Amino acid sequence: PAFQVQAILLIMRPDDANVAGNVHGGTILKMIEEAGAIISTRHCNSQNGERCVAALARVERTDFLSPMCIGEVAHVSAEITYTSKHSVEVQVNVMSENILTGAKKLTNKATLWYVPLSLKNVDKVLEVPPVVYSRQEQEEEGRKRYEAQKLERMETKWRNGDIVQPVLNPEPNTVSYSQSSLIHLVGPSDCTLHGFVHGGVTMKLMDEVAGIVAARHCKTNIVTASVDAINFHDKIRKGCVITISGRMTFTSNKSMEIEVLVDADPVVDSSQKRYRAASAFFTYVSLSQEGRSLPVPQLVPETEDEKKRFEEGKGRYLQMKAKRQGHTEPQP
Amino acid sequence: PAFQVQAILLIMRPDDANVAGNVHGGTILKMIEEAGAIISTRHCNSQNGERCVAALARVERTDFLSPMCIGEVAHVSAEITYTSKHSVEVQVNVMSENILTGAKKLTNKATLWYVPLSLKNVDKVLEVPPVVYSRQEQEEEGRKRYEAQKLERMETKWRNGDIVQPVLNPEPNTVSYSQSSLIHLVGPSDCTLHGFVHGGVTMKLMDEVAGIVAARHCKTNIVTASVDAINFHDKIRKGCVITISGRMTFTSNKSMEIEVLVDADPVVDSSQKRYRAASAFFTYVSLSQEGRSLPVPQLVPETEDEKKRFEEGKGRYLQMKAKRQGHTEPQP
Amino acid sequence: PAFQVQAILLIMRPDDANVAGNVHGGTILKMIEEAGAIISTRHCNSQNGERCVAALARVERTDFLSPMCIGEVAHVSAEITYTSKHSVEVQVNVMSENILTGAKKLTNKATLWYVPLSLKNVDKVLEVPPVVYSRQEQEEEGRKRYEAQKLERMETKWRNGDIVQPVLNPEPNTVSYSQSSLIHLVGPSDCTLHGFVHGGVTMKLMDEVAGIVAARHCKTNIVTASVDAINFHDKIRKGCVITISGRMTFTSNKSMEIEVLVDADPVVDSSQKRYRAASAFFTYVSLSQEGRSLPVPQLVPETEDEKKRFEEGKGRYLQMKAKRQGHTEPQP
Numbered sequence: 001p002a003f004q005v006q007a008i009l010l011i012m013r014p015d016d017a018n019v020a021g022n023v024h025g026g027t028i029l030k031m032i033e034e035a036g037a038i039i040s041t042r043h044c045n046s047q048n049g050e051r052c053v054a055a056l057a058r059v060e061r062t063d064f065l066s067p068m069c070i071g072e073v074a075h076v077s078a079e080i081t082y083t084s085k086h087s088v089e090v091q092v093n094v095m096s097e098n099i100l101t102g103a104k105k106l107t108n109k110a111t112l113w114y115v116p117l118s119l120k121n122v123d124k125v126l127e128v129p130p131v132v133y134s135r136q137e138q139e140e141e142g143r144k145r146y147e148a149q150k151l152e153r154m155e156t157k158w159r160n161g162d163i164v165q166p167v168l169n170p171e172p173n174t175v176s177y178s179q180s181s182l183i184h185l186v187g188p189s190d191c192t193l194h195g196f197v198h199g200g201v202t203m204k205l206m207d208e209v210a211g212i213v214a215a216r217h218c219k220t221n222i223v224t225a226s227v228d229a230i231n232f233h234d235k236i237r238k239g240c241v242i243t244i245s246g247r248m249t250f251t252s253n254k255s256m257e258i259e260v261l262v263d264a265d266p267v268v269d270s271s272q273k274r275y276r277a278a279s280a281f282f283t284y285v286s287l288s289q290e291g292r293s294l295p296v297p298q299l300v301p302e303t304e305d306e307k308k309r310f311e312e313g314k315g316r317y318l319q320m321k322a323k324r325q326g327h328t329e330p331q332p
Numbered sequence: 333p334a335f336q337v338q339a340i341l342l343i344m345r346p347d348d349a350n351v352a353g354n355v356h357g358g359t360i361l362k363m364i365e366e367a368g369a370i371i372s373t374r375h376c377n378s379q380n381g382e383r384c385v386a387a388l389a390r391v392e393r394t395d396f397l398s399p400m401c402i403g404e405v406a407h408v409s410a411e412i413t414y415t416s417k418h419s420v421e422v423q424v425n426v427m428s429e430n431i432l433t434g435a436k437k438l439t440n441k442a443t444l445w446y447v448p449l450s451l452k453n454v455d456k457v458l459e460v461p462p463v464v465y466s467r468q469e470q471e472e473e474g475r476k477r478y479e480a481q482k483l484e485r486m487e488t489k490w491r492n493g494d495i496v497q498p499v500l501n502p503e504p505n506t507v508s509y510s511q512s513s514l515i516h517l518v519g520p521s522d523c524t525l526h527g528f529v530h531g532g533v534t535m536k537l538m539d540e541v542a543g544i545v546a547a548r549h550c551k552t553n554i555v556t557a558s559v560d561a562i563n564f565h566d567k568i569r570k571g572c573v574i575t576i577s578g579r580m581t582f583t584s585n586k587s588m589e590i591e592v593l594v595d596a597d598p599v600v601d602s603s604q605k606r607y608r609a610a611s612a613f614f615t616y617v618s619l620s621q622e623g624r625s626l627p628v629p630q631l632v633p634e635t636e637d638e639k640k641r642f643e644e645g646k647g648r649y650l651q652m653k654a655k656r657q658g659h660t661e662p663q664p
Numbered sequence: 665p666a667f668q669v670q671a672i673l674l675i676m677r678p679d680d681a682n683v684a685g686n687v688h689g690g691t692i693l694k695m696i697e698e699a700g701a702i703i704s705t706r707h708c709n710s711q712n713g714e715r716c717v718a719a720l721a722r723v724e725r726t727d728f729l730s731p732m733c734i735g736e737v738a739h740v741s742a743e744i745t746y747t748s749k750h751s752v753e754v755q756v757n758v759m760s761e762n763i764l765t766g767a768k769k770l771t772n773k774a775t776l777w778y779v780p781l782s783l784k785n786v787d788k789v790l791e792v793p794p795v796v797y798s799r800q801e802q803e804e805e806g807r808k809r810y811e812a813q814k815l816e817r818m819e820t821k822w823r824n825g826d827i828v829q830p831v832l833n834p835e836p837n838t839v840s841y842s843q844s845s846l847i848h849l850v851g852p853s854d855c856t857l858h859g860f861v862h863g864g865v866t867m868k869l870m871d872e873v874a875g876i877v878a879a880r881h882c883k884t885n886i887v888t889a890s891v892d893a894i895n896f897h898d899k900i901r902k903g904c905v906i907t908i909s910g911r912m913t914f915t916s917n918k919s920m921e922i923e924v925l926v927d928a929d930p931v932v933d934s935s936q937k938r939y940r941a942a943s944a945f946f947t948y949v950s951l952s953q954e955g956r957s958l959p960v961p962q963l964v965p966e967t968e969d970e971k972k973r974f975e976e977g978k979g980r981y982l983q984m985k986a987k988r989q990g991h992t993e994p995q996p
Contacts, residue, residue: 009514009544014346014678019735038517038573042599071351073544099547172766182673185702189521189853212673212737215763241702267706341846341876346678370849370905374931403683405876431879521853 008035008076012068018211018221020287023068025224026207028094028108033059033200035078036090036112037192043080043088044116047129053122053192054088054114056199056232058149062110063226067291068096075104081111082142083131088114089142113149122194122235153231156279162305164245164261173300178216179247182209186240197236202262202278206230209246210258210282217248217256218296220286225255228316230280236264242277249281250313251299256284257313281316340367340408344400350543350553352619355400357556358539360440364424365391365532367410368444369524372420375412376448379461384448385524386420388531388564390481392443395558399623400428400439407436413443414474415463420446421474445481454526454567485563488611494637496577496593505632510548511579514541518572529568534594534610538562541578542590542614549580549588550628552618557587560648562612568596574609581613581638582645583631589645590614613648672699672740676732682875682885684951687732689888690871692772696756697723697864699742700776701856704752707744708780711793716780717856720863720896721751722813724775727890731955732760732771739768745775746806747795752778753806777813786858786899817895820943826969828909828925837964842880843911846873850904861900866926866942870894873910874922874946881912881920882960884950889919892980894944900928906941913945913970914977915963920948921977945980 008031016027033056040054068074075095082089094108118124133139170176182205184190190201207224214222236242243263250257261279266272286294301310340363348359365388372386400406407427414421426440450456465471502508514537516522522533539556546554568574575595582589593611598604618626633642672695680691697720704718732738739759746753758772782788797803834840846869848854854865871888878886900906907927914921925943930936950958965974 008516009512009541011540011544034517035515038515038599042573042597045599099544100551102548102551180673183699183702184672185698187853188855189519191520208675209673212675212763216766219764219766241706265706267702267709340848341844341873343872343876366849367847370847370931374905374929377931431876432883434880434883521851523852 008074010074010076012070012072012074014070017070018223020221020289021070022221022223023070023072023074024204024207024211025064025227025282026204026211028064028068028074029059029203029207029227030198030200031074031076032092032094032108032110033112033198033203035076035092036114037198037200039078039080040088040090040114040116043083043131044114044126044128050126051119052116052126053119053194055117055122055196055235056112057087057115058113058153058232059199059203059227059230060111060149061226061228062108064108064224066096066105066107067223068107073097073099074107080131081138082146083128084143084146085127086115086125087146088116088128089145090114111145117194119194122196149229152229156231163263164247171300173217173297174302175247175249175299175306176302178213179245180209180212180216181243181245182212184242184244186236186238186242188238191238195238197238197240197242199232202232202236202242203227203230205242205244206246206260206262206278206280207282209244210260210284213246213248213258214256214284214286217299218286218294220294221289222284222286224282225285226283228281230278232278234264234275234277236262236277237266239267240264241267246282248299249309250317251296252317254285254293254296255317256286256296256299257317258282258284259309281313340406342406342408344402344404344406346402349402350555352553352621353402354553354555355402355404355406356536356539356543357396357559357614358536358543360396360400360406360426361391361535361539361559362530362532363406363408364426364440364442365444365530365535367408367424368422368446369530369532371410371412372422372446372448375415375420375463376446376458376460382458383451384458385451385454385526386446387449387528387567388444389419389447390445390485390564391531391535391559391562392481393558393560394440394442396440396556398428398437398439399555405429405431406439412463413470414478415460416475416478417459418447418457419478420448420460421477422446443477449526451526454528481561484561488563495595496579503632505549505629506634507579507581507631507638508634510545511577512541512544512548513575513577514544516574516576518568518570518574520570523570527570529570529572529574531564534564534568534574535559535562537574537576538578538592538594538610538612539614541576542592542616545578545580545590546588546616546618549631550618550626552626553621554616554618556614557617558615560613562610564610566596566607566609568594568609569598571599572596573599578614580631581641582649583628584649586617586625586628587649588616588618588628588631589649590616591641613645672738674738674740676734676736676738678734681734682887684885684953685734686885686887687734687736687738688868688871688875689728689891689946690868690875692728692732692738692758693723693867693871693891694862694864695738695740696758696772696774697776697862697867699740699756700754700778701862701864703742703744704754704778704780707747707752707795708778708790708792714790715783716790717783717786717858718752718778719781719860719899720776721779722777722817722896723863723867723891723894724813725890725892726772726774728772728888730760730769730771731887737761737763738771744795746803746810747792748807748810749791750779750789751810752780752792753809754778775809781858783858786860813893816893820895827927828911835964837881837961838966839911839913839963839970840966842877843909844873844876844880845907845909846876848906848908850900850902850906852902855902859902861902861904861906863896866896866900866906867891867894869906869908870924870926870942870944871946873908874924874948877910877912877922878920878948878950881963882950882958884958885953886948886950889947889949891947892945894942896942898928898939898941900926900941901930903931904928905931910946912963913973914981915960916981918949918957918960919981920950920960920963921981922946922948923973945977
């Protein structure tokens with residue numbers, strides 16, 4: 001089968017947005033993942049053979065290019081851009097459409113990797129039918145992206161990080177002051193039909209915690225500016241309790257970086273230990289009531305670990321800045 | 333058992349309504365169907381015998397008589413008005429109640445048909461216990477309604493219609509300009525306990541797409557004025573992807589008719605083909621900020637098919653207008 | 665294991681609140697129960713042995729100490745304070761946090777009792793691993809609370825109450841005028857993984873009905889002030905229809921007491937009869953637009969039953985008032 005394209009349209013509701021009317025980054029990430037899951041599950045079942053469901057393995061770094069508001073229509077389209085033996089790369093674009101003015105804006109471009117799991121045994125990865133490329137170079141470019149993400153996934157697999165611990169009476173602007181944890185009991189509506197949590201549900205919760213950390217730190221209206229690559233190390237099964245913890249790692253003049261850790265705890269099955277299911281860095285910016293970007297109170301790292309994380313965050317920030325200045329391509 | 337009556341009360345929330353505070357027609361259709369499903373499932377299980385669940389087969393044409401707003405209480409009552417050997421007719425009334433002023437208004441009157449499916453095998457239709465009528469004529473009148481809808485269902489079974497195809501750079505006011513498709517992965521919370529989608533969930537999605545088409549066409553606040561009869565040709569099972577497509581077929585001076593097609597695609601089961609699950613015509617009107625009905629930009633049909641559909645729509649419009657002028661009964 | 669503490673953080677959304685922006689008492693009760701269910705399920709599975717899920721058996725009387733608003737973060741923490749052989753006592757505190765100002769307020773303190781049900785057979789109650797107390801007196805104090813609630817549960821088990829019947833054209837300020845019933849078909853997202861309804865879902869519906877009764881009676885903005893002890897007599901299983909009925913029982917100068925009855929009806933299983941699953945008294949107050957407490961129109965009891973219930977309500981009201989004046993401890 002050739003490249004497949006599909007679109008999801010959704011009207012943004014008050015519950016999808018913050019009090020200023022901006023749709024949460026997490027709501028957008030959830031829609032992106034739903035589109036990716038549909039197109040890759042459909043592709044992986046396009047040939048006769050064992051039936052499967054596509055599980056999210058990784059989301060590449062994505063920027064939130066323009067805000068989406070309540071009442072606008074989100075237009076999510078997905079395309080399969082590469083297949084390896086056991087994985088599918090999906091490119092997803094999100095446009096916001098103001099149906100009253102007809103104005104459309106590109107909100108997000110995201111790249112997701114899925115692996116097909118057998119319906120009979122969700123621990124078994126099946127083979128992916130090859131996609132047909134319209135240009136020869138596409139396969140070669142895709143293979144490069146595949147190898148690059150594979151390498152990075154292996155590297156981050158062991159970057160486990162410690163657990164976020166509560167601190168009594170923290171000072172303003174410290175890491176402890178704004179750090180936050182959210183506990184969620186996984187229910188039926190969070191899960192695929194095969195009993196594990198949709199990647200998009202996890203990302204929505206991650207963004208929610210990051211947003212609480214950012215708002216606690218700067219006490220203004222805040223919005224998601226970008227999310228770095230998220231690797232899903234392991235499935236989160238039905239009946240788990242998940243703890244999503246966020247702590248601020250770095251502040252630039254006008255942005256905040258928040259590390260979010262997702263740990264799954266199989267409450268009713270004591271033979272299984274608590275495990276790190278995913279982790280990512282979210283970047284938030286602070287907005288004035290008119291929607292203009294505001295300076296951010298500077299984070300005060302206290303412990304050695306906090307200082308180390310601050311320097312690492314600065315490194316990521318400077319690297320992205322350099323990358324952006326190098327690639328000054330016009331937006332499509 | 334005699335006629336059964338029951339009531340559902342629900343407070344309307346911001347997420348149930350558009351930005352102007354009017355509750356979506358789809359939210360009301362979903363409540364109507366929930367009431368119908370409860371009363372008919374209860375009735376069909378009222379005698380000892382094989383346990384069953386009532387599945388929606390058809391909704392008769394219904395008008396939205398007055399708007400419902402956020403904060404109002406929806407009062408939904410249902411009554412069984414006829415039973416054939418294998419189907420149940422339910423009459424549902426919806427009132428909106430402003431609990432601060434105590435004012436109540438009739439919002440909808442709807443007639444729904446259900447068939448009881450065996451819990452052991454949802455492809456098997458069971459027999460319906462007969463309802464007891466208080467007046468002899470009720471049975472005879474019900475039989476006539478039953479025969480009339482049976483005839484119409486058979487006629488529309490083969491009216492399949494083509495698929496809505498995207499068009500590049502369409503002109504304003506054309507069919508292509510406002511046509512819209514929504515893709516939805518059926519999840520556990522969309523389904524009955526027996527793994528098929530609630531009729532009300534499908535109707536809510538249909539209204540959502542029709543609303544996007546109407547808003548794109550006239551770029552104002554729009555509301556559902558009526559829905560013609562909807563036939564549910566086949567169950568939509570858990571794990572399907574459904575595509576709901578809408579295209580404008582006709583505009584009168586102050587109303588727009590939108591055809592909505594629902595196709596189900598059993599993604600993980602390639603032995604089953606995509607099939608048309610339901611279709612219907614929604615009529616929308618455009619409202620000013622003060623809630624007064626506005627003139628609608630006239631639709632410009634381009635292709636032969638679009639011109640044919642426009643004429644058919646005009647026929648339905650004139651027929652309904654004549655019917656309304658013939659029956660100038662006072663509203664209850 | 666020692667005392668366990670955990671926290672749930674949630675941003676309050678428009679759908680969680682009434683039109684005046686106050687979060688519904690029912691939303692708060694649902695969060696409280698979710699925290700209680702997680703901590704007690706985790707505790708009951710902390711030793712090797714048969715796996716189980718904790719089911720809510722009782723919630724002690726709880727006051728809503730200060731309002732929570734849209735955009736605020738709810739901070740829910742839970743602690744196990746006592747274990748008997750077959751039950752767990754959990755203390756839950758709710759704080760509201762205005763993340764823009766950093767202000768925190770205590771909203772609720774609640775005590776919940778859970779029993780562990782076997783995953784293999786949810787009709788079998790398992791044993792609870794003992795909790796370790798830091799002070800000797802804690803065990804003795806807990807035992808007293810355990811005995812007191814056990815006694816009260818037995819007493820109320822047989823207080824079944826009649827069913828709320830609709831009345832035609834009732835006069836304002838009578839019981840019949842404001843009484844309300846809500847019917848709900850239990851769906852997958854209402855339930856635990858083991859097929860019965862979360863206690864928190866039931867409490868949210870109970871508060872919703874009580875709120876409709878209160879608003880119909882006084883036609884102003886109303887908020888939950890307190891809920892008396894709720895006993896959960898029996899599990900409500902998936903596929904039931906539940907009827908939640910509310911009627912006003914008593915009015916003081918500035919408060920209204922509403923009795924809420926929950927009846928479960930196993931629609932598809934006619935061998936099982938409709939049964940009373942829970943009941944409770946909710947106290948509501950009426951608020952002006954500035955949030956100040958308003959006088960309440962006096963309830964006019966008509967029948968002998970209504971007069972008897974009014975006197976009983978007055979008794980509860982005077983008892984609570986005396987209790988409050990006796991315990992004038994400063995709030996933490």
